Amino acid sequence: MLCKILIINFILFITSIKTITLPVWYQAPRFWGEPRLIKDHLYWPEFFIRVGSKDFALDHNGCQTALKDLLPKNESITDFDIEFQYTKNLKKGFFYQIVLPIRLIQSNTIRYLTKGQLGDTLITAGWGMNYQNFKVIDYIDLTLQTGIVAPSGTLRDKNETYLLATGYNGKLGFIANGQISLGILEWLTIGGHAALFNFANSIHPTQIKSYGIYGKADHLINGLSVLVAGVKNKETKNNFTKWEFNSLNVFVEYDFTSLHNPCRPSFGVIFDIAKSGKCIIPTTMTGFYFNLVF
Numbered sequence: 001m002l003c004k005i006l007i008i009n010f011i012l013f014i015t016s017i018k019t020i021t022l023p024v025w026y027q028a029p030r031f032w033g034e035p036r037l038i039k040d041h042l043y044w045p046e047f048f049i050r051v052g053s054k055d056f057a058l059d060h061n062g063c064q065t066a067l068k069d070l071l072p073k074n075e076s077i078t079d080f081d082i083e084f085q086y087t088k089n090l091k092k093g094f095f096y097q098i099v100l101p102i103r104l105i106q107s108n109t110i111r112y113l114t115k116g117q118l119g120d121t122l123i124t125a126g127w128g129m130n131y132q133n134f135k136v137i138d139y140i141d142l143t144l145q146t147g148i149v150a151p152s153g154t155l156r157d158k159n160e161t162y163l164l165a166t167g168y169n170g171k172l173g174f175i176a177n178g179q180i181s182l183g184i185l186e187w188l189t190i191g192g193h194a195a196l197f198n199f200a201n202s203i204h205p206t207q208i209k210s211y212g213i214y215g216k217a218d219h220l221i222n223g224l225s226v227l228v229a230g231v232k233n234k235e236t237k238n239n240f241t242k243w244e245f246n247s248l249n250v251f252v253e254y255d256f257t258s259l260h261n262p263c264r265p266s267f268g269v270i271f272d273i274a275k276s277g278k279c280i281i282p283t284t285m286t287g288f289y290f291n292l293v294f
Contacts, residue, residue, distance in 0.1 A: 020085075020099060020177060022120055022149060022167070022197070023208055023233035023245065026281040027052060027079050028272040031229050031249040032193040032212060035141035035179045038128045043294050044087035050270060050287030053078045057281045067281070071107050071162060079283050080104045096125045097145070103166045113164045114154065120167025121150040124175060138183035141191075149173030149197065171199040171206065189216040208235045214249070227251040243279040247272060253289070265292045
């Protein structure tokens with residue numbers, strides 16, 4: 001029985017998605033992720049491809065309104081994202097991580113609203129721990145992470161009325177992030193995250209808070225896992241709410257790893273569902289995920 005539990009836990013650690021993302025007001029965010037695998041000297045490339053469209057916005061009261069402040073007339077926008085995430089584990093739970101997003105938003109009358117260029121780059125370092133010596137629960141995992149949001153995205157050109165910045169319009173940001181998870185019944189994981197972004201701007205201090213909870217059913221049928229999460233993102237400027245985004249993340253994954261073949265890939269289908277908010281474009285994003293640990 002002990003051997004079985006160790007094998008199950010090893011597979012669960014290898015296949016869990018570990019991700020971080022920069023919240024924006026025009027698309028539902030990706031799932032923030034679970035605490036990191038802490039095994040020394042692992043390389044961890046991950047790819048996320050998502051697309052969504054929307055033909056209305058939500059105003060400051062959370063009510064549906066036309067996209068007249070963004071586009072010249074009522075029409076839909078299409079949002080296409082590719083994000084690459086690379087993580088390198090060092091020793092004793094320490095790691096570093098780089099996230100590179102590419103964003104393209106277009107409409108029927110304006111071909112490029114973001115010109116399809118690199119967004120702001122997230123560069124972080126962190127530490128994780130795992131504790132398993134329990135009689136009732138399976139384990140507790142914890143990750144703490146901090147770093148910067150490098151302003152590598154395109155800026156909003158004042159001469160192009162409808163052009164969107166692909167990041168935070170040239171602002172340098174600082175991030176602090178924490179994730180925790182609890183394993184029970186040898187197949188169920190519950191957990192949550194909390195993150196804080198601060199952007200350097202002495203005139204109008206800008207802050208984004210993100211927090212959420214999730215539940216994951218691990219390996220229901222062979223390598224098939226299903227995760228559901230609820231996330232709230234909120235941006236404030238000078239202590240006043242600028243926008244608020246509430247979303248539901250559904251993630252279905254199949255991994256091919258095993259105790260004897262831990263370097264096989266994992267694939268997933270992503271459903272990031274916009275639920276409610278204020279001063280946002282509630283774009284639901286769907287797509288695919290791929291990772292490989294070696």
